[in-house]
Amino acid sequence: MLDRLSFPQPWLSAILFTTWQFLNNGLSGASVVMGLLLAWLIPQITAGFWPERPVFARPWRVPAYLARLVKDIIVASFSVARLILSPRQPRPVFVCYPLQLEHPLAITILASTISLTPGTVSADVSEDRKTLLVHTLDAGSEQEVIDAIHERYEKPLMEMFQ
Template sequence: MLDRLSFPQPWLSLILFVTWQFLSDGISGGSLVLGLILAWGIPQMTQGFWPDPPAFINAWRMPAYLMRVVRDIVAASFEVARLILSPRPVRPAFVCYPLELEHPLAITILASTISLTPGTVSADVSDDNKLLLIHALDAENDQEVIDTIRNRYEKPLLEMFR
């Protein structure tokens, strides 16, 4: 009985509650009650879509990872602009990236990070979750792309999820 009254995804519930309070026209008793009902009800209804709870072991490393990603997005934006404006032809390449990550959420975060960074797009994940197909706008060689992604993104994610 108490299991049905609990919050199956507490972080999602907190985000939903805070978002509802921002969207409502001021904080009142009614918005607090409705926010709590939504924060409890939506995770209850979507519980079947959350088969594995996120397995963050070192979640405290996430802010540093996010700062690195933001810094890389800004730097890559300038690099892509410089590349487009230069007369040198680009060297696009598809790279098969061997994944060390195993958790589906970690693979999704890595693929999203790659796609958010200008100049690279994650195109596909193999059925066995061992390879990630990446398109790089300008790559001197495949190993350079692999080493950069492994050192800048995958190693910190491995530390967070192992």
């Protein structure tokens, strides 16, 4: 009985509750009650659509990963702007990145991270989830791109998930 009253996706519930409070532009008794009801009800209704919960082996590494991502987005934004404004032609390349990650959520986070960083886009994941196709706007070599993705993003994700 208590299992049905629990929050099956606590992070989603927290996000839903917080979003509801921002949409209501303040705290009131009614908005808190409605926010809690929605934060409980929506995950209950959508529970069948969610895959198994991701198991973070080291969740305390998530803030450092997010900080690195924000820094890389800012640095890459300036690099892309400099490249576009310079007379030098970019050297675009498609790279087949060999994945070491196995968890579907970790692969999704890696692909999203690559796409969020200006100048790179993850274009496809192979059906066997062993290769990620990445397009870069400007790269010296394929190995340089592979090494950078592995060291900056995949290795920390592997530490978080395994």
